Amino acid sequence: MGALEASVDRASLFEFALRMGDNTLILGHRVSEWCGHSPVLEEDIALANTALDLIGQTQMWLGLGGEIEGKGRTADSLAYLRDAAAFRNLLLVERPNGDFGQTLMRQFLFDAWHLDMLKALERSADSRVAEIAAKAGREVAYHLERSSDLVIRLGDGTDESHRRMQAALDDLWPYTGEMFLADAVDAAMAEAGIAPDPASLKPHWQAVIGEVMGEATLTVPDSGYSHKGGKRGVHTEHLGYILADLQFLQRAYPGAKW
Amino acid sequence: MSSQWPLWEIFIRGQHGLNHRHVGSLHAPDAEMAIRNARDVYTRRNEGVSIWVVKSADITASSPSDKGPLFEPSNSKVYRHPTFFDIPEEVGHM
Amino acid sequence: MYAQMVKTDAKGVKTLEEMSPEERAFQERVDRGEKIEPKEWMPEGYRKTLVRQIGQHAHSEIVGQLPEGNWITRAPTLERKAILLAKVQDEAGHGLYLYCAAETLGVSRDELMEKLHNGSMKYSSIFNYPTLNWADIGAVGWLVDGAAIMNQVPLQRTSFGPYSRAMIRICKEESFHQRQGYDIMMKMAKGTPEQRAMAQDALNRFWYPSLMMFGPSDKDSVHSAQSIAWKIKINTNDELRQKFVDQTVPQAEYLGLTIPDDNLRWNEEKGGYDFSEPDWSEFFEVIAGNGPCNKERLGARVKAWEDGAWFREGLMAHAEKHGKRQAA
Numbered sequence: 001m002g003a004l005e006a007s008v009d010r011a012s013l014f015e016f017a018l019r020m021g022d023n024t025l026i027l028g029h030r031v032s033e034w035c036g037h038s039p040v041l042e043e044d045i046a047l048a049n050t051a052l053d054l055i056g057q058t059q060m061w062l063g064l065g066g067e068i069e070g071k072g073r074t075a076d077s078l079a080y081l082r083d084a085a086a087f088r089n090l091l092l093v094e095r096p097n098g099d100f101g102q103t104l105m106r107q108f109l110f111d112a113w114h115l116d117m118l119k120a121l122e123r124s125a126d127s128r129v130a131e132i133a134a135k136a137g138r139e140v141a142y143h144l145e146r147s148s149d150l151v152i153r154l155g156d157g158t159d160e161s162h163r164r165m166q167a168a169l170d171d172l173w174p175y176t177g178e179m180f181l182a183d184a185v186d187a188a189m190a191e192a193g194i195a196p197d198p199a200s201l202k203p204h205w206q207a208v209i210g211e212v213m214g215e216a217t218l219t220v221p222d223s224g225y226s227h228k229g230g231k232r233g234v235h236t237e238h239l240g241y242i243l244a245d246l247q248f249l250q251r252a253y254p255g256a257k258w
Numbered sequence: 259m260s261s262q263w264p265l266w267e268i269f270i271r272g273q274h275g276l277n278h279r280h281v282g283s284l285h286a287p288d289a290e291m292a293i294r295n296a297r298d299v300y301t302r303r304n305e306g307v308s309i310w311v312v313k314s315a316d317i318t319a320s321s322p323s324d325k326g327p328l329f330e331p332s333n334s335k336v337y338r339h340p341t342f343f344d345i346p347e348e349v350g351h352m
Numbered sequence: 353m354y355a356q357m358v359k360t361d362a363k364g365v366k367t368l369e370e371m372s373p374e375e376r377a378f379q380e381r382v383d384r385g386e387k388i389e390p391k392e393w394m395p396e397g398y399r400k401t402l403v404r405q406i407g408q409h410a411h412s413e414i415v416g417q418l419p420e421g422n423w424i425t426r427a428p429t430l431e432r433k434a435i436l437l438a439k440v441q442d443e444a445g446h447g448l449y450l451y452c453a454a455e456t457l458g459v460s461r462d463e464l465m466e467k468l469h470n471g472s473m474k475y476s477s478i479f480n481y482p483t484l485n486w487a488d489i490g491a492v493g494w495l496v497d498g499a500a501i502m503n504q505v506p507l508q509r510t511s512f513g514p515y516s517r518a519m520i521r522i523c524k525e526e527s528f529h530q531r532q533g534y535d536i537m538m539k540m541a542k543g544t545p546e547q548r549a550m551a552q553d554a555l556n557r558f559w560y561p562s563l564m565m566f567g568p569s570d571k572d573s574v575h576s577a578q579s580i581a582w583k584i585k586i587n588t589n590d591e592l593r594q595k596f597v598d599q600t601v602p603q604a605e606y607l608g609l610t611i612p613d614d615n616l617r618w619n620e621e622k623g624g625y626d627f628s629e630p631d632w633s634e635f636f637e638v639i640a641g642n643g644p645c646n647k648e649r650l651g652a653r654v655k656a657w658e659d660g661a662w663f664r665e666g667l668m669a670h671a672e673k674h675g676k677r678q679a680a
Contacts, residue, residue, distance in 0.1 A: 025430075032424050032433070035440050036417035037652065039660020040263070041448045042284055044417075046298035048441035055434045076429050100663045146294060153287075153670040154663070161666025249428040249486055256544050258428035258486070258536075261665045262462045265455060282521070283452040285461065287671035299445060319391060343531040349606050350599065352498075352531050 008192035014068045015185045021061030022089035028054030053139040060132045080250035084239045091230040092175040094238045105168035108147035112208045113179045115140045116201045125193035155216025177226025266292040269310040354412040355405045356567040362578035387513040390456035406454040407464045411475035413447035419483045453514040480643030487540045491554035493533015495562040506586035541607040556612045560630040566593040
């Protein structure tokens with residue numbers, strides 16, 4: 001294990017691991033809802049691969065969180081036994097699936113941020129963080145390749161696919177700003193060299209989005225308004241229902257082994 | 259029905275340096291997507307493979323008599339392998 | 353089975369003497385264990401029967417995603433969730449391999465989908481039953497996949513090359529499915545009293561529908577006789593059902609669960625278990641559309657297809673535009 005940097009407090013590092021792990025947990029959950037219901041078999045299989053990667057990453061991030069916290073909680077107990085207010089994911093990832101275009105647009109907007117974040121984390125001062133980021137980064141590079149290509153193709157496809165993708169972008173855009181907003185936890189992480197300042201990821205993300213939307217013939221909204229709250233546990237109504245599904249068995253039969 | 263994606267034949271070279279071999283087919287709108295779909299469908303994203311795709315319609319075949327292809331599942335998803343699950347001997351073969 | 357009661361158009365199996373020279377040469381190749389490949393001559397009845405059988409099998413795989421998919425979002429641990437998702441994803445893959453095998457016979461996947469959606473092609477009766485508790489996911493893997501494997505292992509030797517190759521690939525993946533099911537059952541059967549009760553409840557509900565998967569007795573069926581002669585069916589339904597019961601009873605005993613059949617007992621003379629027949633009137637009702645979940649299952653497939661039309665068309669339109677641009 002990398003020496004737990006004396007300069008960063010355990011609570012902030014724990015918080016950071018939850019943010020990473022809750023993002024992948026909730027997005028993986030959403031994506032897994034498509035299994036058996038996608039527009040074509042090839043996509044059904046591809047999307048399940050994305051969800052499987054995200055679940056695997058959740059196990060790593062929340063596992064690390066439990067280790068940092070040091071109170072004996074595991075990835076499973078963190079995933080299955082916290083209530084909504086203790087979740088730290090971005091609001092973007094809990095947005096409902098909508099049509100397949102909304103799901104792909106949400107994936108693309110997240111993947112573009114996720115990959116840059118993981119690349120930065122590969123240089124983390126905490127070797128455990130760097131290690132997870134390196135493994136996850138290889139998977140997410142592929143997620144981004146897929147999602148960006150599909151956004152381009154559907155944006156520049158038929159009139160209907162163009163209309164749906166533009167609607168998806170307009171709908172999700174106000175949930176993207178939260179990715180770049182920093183709070184005290186982010187400041188502590190940046191200070192200790194564990195994670196990048198979220199704002200520093202914005203220019204490249206914007207460039208990627210601009211390039212892809214240009215090819216997709218889609219218009220990036222000029223609204224700068226951001227919904228926020230996920231990172232500190234103030235969520236949309238959707239998260240409660242996700243957790244009701246996700247946590248049902250663990251809550252209904254406390255202590256049972258599965 | 260007119261919008262059905264064309265059928266592609268998929269050939270994969272694994273990590274052991276053998277020739278590309280036919281593993282099956284799938285549908286995709288163009289070659290680039292056929293390659294990506296092949297990666298997701300036929301390799302479950304095992305690293306280090308090379309994939310060829312050919313439109314089925316472009317293949318000229320003699321009377322075929324190939325032997326069946328085998329398949330190496332991805333190594334990173336251990337639970338896909340039957341041996342991941344311990345089944346007691348008393349239960350018998352599964 | 354995943355393909356149940358497949359008709360052959362046969363009025364009776366012809367003897368070699370009654371066959372035309374082409375039919376006879378074909379039958380002799382099949383008898384020698386040679387594989388028939390798509391471009392080779394084959395009787396029209398053989399082709400049609402295969403399209404029906406492989407198509408029904410493929411439909412069963414993708415409709416079969418639904419009862420298990422019902423629990424993906426509620427799986428009790430991250431590992432169970434990943435395993436279940438990987439398994440249901442495999443089923444999509446199996447459907448894909450089988451549709452491709454059917455396509456070599458000159459029918460498109462879209463045509464087969466259309467026939468599934470309008471009810472003119474069927475899928476296995478088993479997938480019209482609901483998954484009501486987590487142990488059902490165990491029972492489906494253990495019993496339903498177990499029953500499917502009984503049929504699929506011999507089908508690796510089927511006479512039609514593409515079908516045989518698809519079955520080889522599928523069987524490699526299917527063993528993981530049955531074992532993960534049994535693994536869930538072991539956890540449940542050895543767990544809390546509530547978990548035990550769920551496990552028993554799952555076995556109670558899935559036992560007879562699993563026996564029905566093999567289809568009614570076909571020892572007098574001309575369709576089965578013809579299919580067996582063509583080696584697109586390897587065993588009779590009764591043979592497979594007996595084999596399944598003989599294999600499953602000790603597995604249930606190991607779990608400490610009770611098979612819901614008072615007539616179940618070992619028959620030394622035949623070297624197998626005697627057991628009760630399922631209620632075949634229920635089977636025919638389910639086939640006719642009156643199972644507990646027929647409407648939901650077919651409805652979900654039709655919805656996925658119709659809601660996805662714009663996506664498939666959008667990608668095709670892009671590929672056509674892009675291809676033209678490159679060519680220009």
